[in-house]
Amino acid sequence: MWIVRRLLLGLGLSLILSLLLFGLLGAMPGRSEEAVLDAEDPERVDRLRGRDLDSWTRYRCWWLGRQAEGCQPWPGEGLLRGDLGFSWVYRRPLTEILPGRLAASVGLCGPAIAAAAGVALLLGAFAARTGRTGTWIAWGLRVGSALPQHWLGLLVLWLGAVKLGAFPVAPGPEVGWLSRVGPPAGVLVVFLASRWARFVRDEAIRVAAEEHVFAARARGVPRARLWLVHILPASAIPLVALVAQSVPTVFSGAVVLETVFSYPGMGRLIYESILSDDALTAVTVFVVYAFTTFAAGALADGLVQWIDPRVRWGQGP
Amino acid sequence: MDPRARLSPPGAEYWLGTDEQGRDVFGRLLLGTVVSVSVAAAATAVSSVLGLTLGLVAGYRGGTFDAVFGRAAEAVQAIPKLPLLLLFASVEPSAFGLSPGSASDLARIVVLFGLLGWVTMARVVRARAAQLREEPWVEAARGLGLSEFRVAVRHVIPHLGGPVRVTASLDLADAILLETSLSFLGLGVRPPMPSLGNLLSRGITYMTAAPWLLWAPGLVTVAWVVFFGWWAERSRSAQNPVADPVAPR
Numbered sequence: 001m002w003i004v005r006r007l008l009l010g011l012g013l014s015l016i017l018s019l020l021l022f023g024l025l026g027a028m029p030g031r032s033e034e035a036v037l038d039a040e041d042p043e044r045v046d047r048l049r050g051r052d053l054d055s056w057t058r059y060r061c062w063w064l065g066r067q068a069e070g071c072q073p074w075p076g077e078g079l080l081r082g083d084l085g086f087s088w089v090y091r092r093p094l095t096e097i098l099p100g101r102l103a104a105s106v107g108l109c110g111p112a113i114a115a116a117a118g119v120a121l122l123l124g125a126f127a128a129r130t131g132r133t134g135t136w137i138a139w140g141l142r143v144g145s146a147l148p149q150h151w152l153g154l155l156v157l158w159l160g161a162v163k164l165g166a167f168p169v170a171p172g173p174e175v176g177w178l179s180r181v182g183p184p185a186g187v188l189v190v191f192l193a194s195r196w197a198r199f200v201r202d203e204a205i206r207v208a209a210e211e212h213v214f215a216a217r218a219r220g221v222p223r224a225r226l227w228l229v230h231i232l233p234a235s236a237i238p239l240v241a242l243v244a245q246s247v248p249t250v251f252s253g254a255v256v257l258e259t260v261f262s263y264p265g266m267g268r269l270i271y272e273s274i275l276s277d278d279a280l281t282a283v284t285v286f287v288v289y290a291f292t293t294f295a296a297g298a299l300a301d302g303l304v305q306w307i308d309p310r311v312r313w314g315q316g317p
Numbered sequence: 318m319d320p321r322a323r324l325s326p327p328g329a330e331y332w333l334g335t336d337e338q339g340r341d342v343f344g345r346l347l348l349g350t351v352v353s354v355s356v357a358a359a360a361t362a363v364s365s366v367l368g369l370t371l372g373l374v375a376g377y378r379g380g381t382f383d384a385v386f387g388r389a390a391e392a393v394q395a396i397p398k399l400p401l402l403l404l405f406a407s408v409e410p411s412a413f414g415l416s417p418g419s420a421s422d423l424a425r426i427v428v429l430f431g432l433l434g435w436v437t438m439a440r441v442v443r444a445r446a447a448q449l450r451e452e453p454w455v456e457a458a459r460g461l462g463l464s465e466f467r468v469a470v471r472h473v474i475p476h477l478g479g480p481v482r483v484t485a486s487l488d489l490a491d492a493i494l495l496e497t498s499l500s501f502l503g504l505g506v507r508p509p510m511p512s513l514g515n516l517l518s519r520g521i522t523y524m525t526a527a528p529w530l531l532w533a534p535g536l537v538t539v540a541w542v543v544f545f546g547w548w549a550e551r552s553r554s555a556q557n558p559v560a561d562p563v564a565p566r
Contacts (some may be wrong), residue, residue, distance in 0.1 A: 013392050024408050088443075095511055115453070146542035150501045151517060152533040158524055158531070245394070252399040256498050270400050271502060286400050293397045308472045 003260035003302055010294030014287050021283045022059040062284075080106050087281045089272050094284060098267070101285075102292060105265035108258070109250050109296075112185040116192035117243055121236060123193060125199025125227055128208065138201070144194025149253050151164070152187045153260035170262035178183055184257040191253065192246065210234075242302035251293045266292075327529050334529045346533055349511035354541060356426055356506065357492035363431025364492075368438025369477070375439070377469050386443070392543030394436045399498060405429055406504035419510045426505055441484045442477055449473050457548050479488055479556040483549045490545035497538050513538045 018310030063079045084094035127137040160183060161169045167179035207213065207233050215232050262268070265288045273282035327334040327342075334342050355496045375386035406425070449455060450473070459465075493513070499505030500514025508515055513534050520530035 009388070009392070013395065017396070022405060024377070059512075115413060141548055142543050143539060146490070146494075146539045146546060148497050148501075148514075148517075148535065148538050148542075150498055151531075151538065153529060154517075154524070155535075157527075162525060183395060205468060248395050248397050254395040255397075255399045255403070256502065267400060271403060274403055274504070279404075279407060282404055286404055290396060293473070295396050297395055 003298055006298035006301070007279065007295060015295065017290055018062075018283070018287045019059065020138055021286065022062065025058060025279055025283060026272050044256075057158055058280075060138055062280075072268060084284050085281060087269075087273065087278065089269075089278055089281070098266075098285070100289060101264060101266050101269050102288070104263065105251070105258070105267065105289075106292070106296075108181055108263060108265060109188070109247075109254055111290065112182065112188035112192065113243060113250055115185070116189045116196060117190060117239060119193040120196035120200050120239065121232055123197035125232055125236070126206055127197060127201040128204040138198075141194040141198050141213050142202075145198070147190065148189050149187055150260055151257045152190060153184065153257055154208065156183050156187055157260065157292050177273065180263065184254075185262040187257055188250065188253060196239060196242060196246075200235050204231055205239055207231050207234045233309055239305045241309055242298075242303045244304050247297040248293050251289070253294070323556070326527070334527065340356075342529065342533055345511045346513075346537060349382065349513050349516050349534065350511060350537055350541070352423075352506060353493060353496055353500075353513040353538075356512070357430075357489055358422055360434065360492045360496075361429035361489045362549055363427055363436035365438050365481065365489060366393050366429060368484075369474075369481065370436035371435065372439035372442030373446050373477075377465075379447070379450075383443075388416060388441070390439060391438045393433060396433070398433050398495070401433070402495075402499055403502065403504050406499065408490055415534045419507070421508075422507055424507070426499070427521060429493065431551055434488060434492065437488065438481070438484050441480045445477055445480055449476055456530035463472060479552070483553045484554070486545045486549040488559055490542045491529060491540065493542055493545070513541075562565055 042107040062085070084098065087094050087097055090097055123137060125143065127134055129137075157169060160166045167183060168175060215228065216226055221230070227248050231268060251267075254265060255271065258261065258268040259271050266285060270282050270285050270289065271283065273279070371386060374385040417566060455472055458468045463471075496505055496512065497514035497517065500507075500512045501517060501518045503515070505514055506512035508519070516534040517531065517538075520527075520534065523530050
């Protein structure tokens with residue numbers, strides 16, 4: 001089963017990444033305001049965060065928890081007992097925070113990917129037209145794919161939240177789904193759709209020159225039907241493969257957008273943990289995030305295979 | 318620089334206005350552009366050389382190396398880059414005997430972008446090298462008894478130029494975007510050294526009072542990224558005009 005192989009590969013890669021990052025953990029800053037405030041025993045915080053341990057012991061403790069030898073002040077029961085550790089930013093165990101954060105990140109990226117694919121298909125079809133419309137759209141797509149997501153995010157915030165007051169700058173849980181997810185997802189859609197639409201345009205031009213389209217035109221199929229039935233579905237298949245490949249890029253970009261829009265996802269948790277010198281939490285959350293990305297990528301590839309059985313994972317060029 | 322003219326709007330004296338410390342935005346922006354573009358160029362150089370070497374060996378030699386290469390490329394591509402770069406950015410250089418400061422910030426970005434960004438280049442080169450391996454002149458060169466290394470360097474690499482140029486300029490555009498995101502989050506190029514990303518993040522604080530601080534660096538970034546993307550498109554259609562046919566109707 002290829003999907004099991006894929007997930008195993010993802011697990012292996014997460015393991016390698018966790019080893020690498022734990023090796024570097026000692027070089028990441030760990031002291032923060034508590035260490036300064038607790039003047040009587042500044043080492044206490046270090047001990048609590050497991051910072052006085054060497055890299056290897058720390059990695060062992062991360063897996064085995066405070067029951068293991070030499071891990072007594074470790075802030076968790078260990079990964080093997082399903083405990084990921086403790087977030088000093090939120091002062092709660094990570095296992096309580098992570099599921100919600102993960103759902104939030106997926107809830108941002110998933111709809112954005114779906115919407116972007118639809119928009120890309122539509123824009124790509126129009127960009128394939130010759131003449132002025134096509135040229136204008138092509139330039140629009142060039143600019144759209146060059147917009148830094150954080151910048152566009154800020155402009156959206158400035159215009160939508162500050163000038164128009166359409167949604168709050170930092171929405172809380174009481175705000176509706178659309179005002180929370182809409183703005184960051186919109187920016188993600190602009191970025192992804194303009195990249196994908198250029199690909200759809202090239203595909204549509206290629207497909208439009210094929211014989212089945214020629215035959216359909218000869219039969220007198222109207223233009224709208226020609227595009228909707230004969231050209232676009234054929235261009236959509238390679239697009240799905242491209243979308244599957246872009247999953248890590250989407251998750252990567254979400255980190256910036258979650259920060260700009262104060263959206264409570266995984267990316268912002270990593271960022272906040274780094275800023276508050278909680279490197280252990282940052283590494284743990286990253287490993288979970290990386291594995292989620294692999295899993296999402298594997299699922300997307302599975303979808304590609306289901307749509308187009310000619311694609312086989314591991315046997316391609 | 319004029320501490321009395323803080324946050325003054327664009328005008329004749331300061332073309333793009335001044336920032337919160339009275340520094341000329343236009344000058345900072347020029348310097349920031351140089352920093353951002355050169356960091357991205359250096360990073361692209363590292364990733365291109367790495368990608369070229371790995372792709373060439375994988376495509377030209379094939380076999381076990383190619384199989385390992387395929388898996389490694391897949392793995393590197395599957396990593397969400399930005400959070401990993403954020404984590405690496407928090408590593409203190411002093412732990413490795415390096416002195417902290419702008420120079421080590423820049424070096425870190427170049428090396429990490431290079432190590433994470435070689436996949437596209439390597440894949441492009443691999444595909445092309447695997448085709449070239451079967452060409453008659455490569456076979457002839459091999460038949461003349463040239464070493465594999467010499468064949469690869471003298472008879473395969475010169476034919477890779479086109480796709481490498483296209484991929485490199487696309488990578489350059491992406492590197493500029495990634496650098497601005499990283500510096501925007503405060504973990505890339507750090508002030509006082511300006512970069513397109515960190516200039517932008519300073520702009521947020523004065524978003525309403527001094528919007529030029531937000532507009533100027535963003536527009537410059539977009540202009541550079543569009544330029545490199547357009548350059549890539551142009552060199553691609555110059556190499557292969559047939560690949561870009563005119564759509565019917």
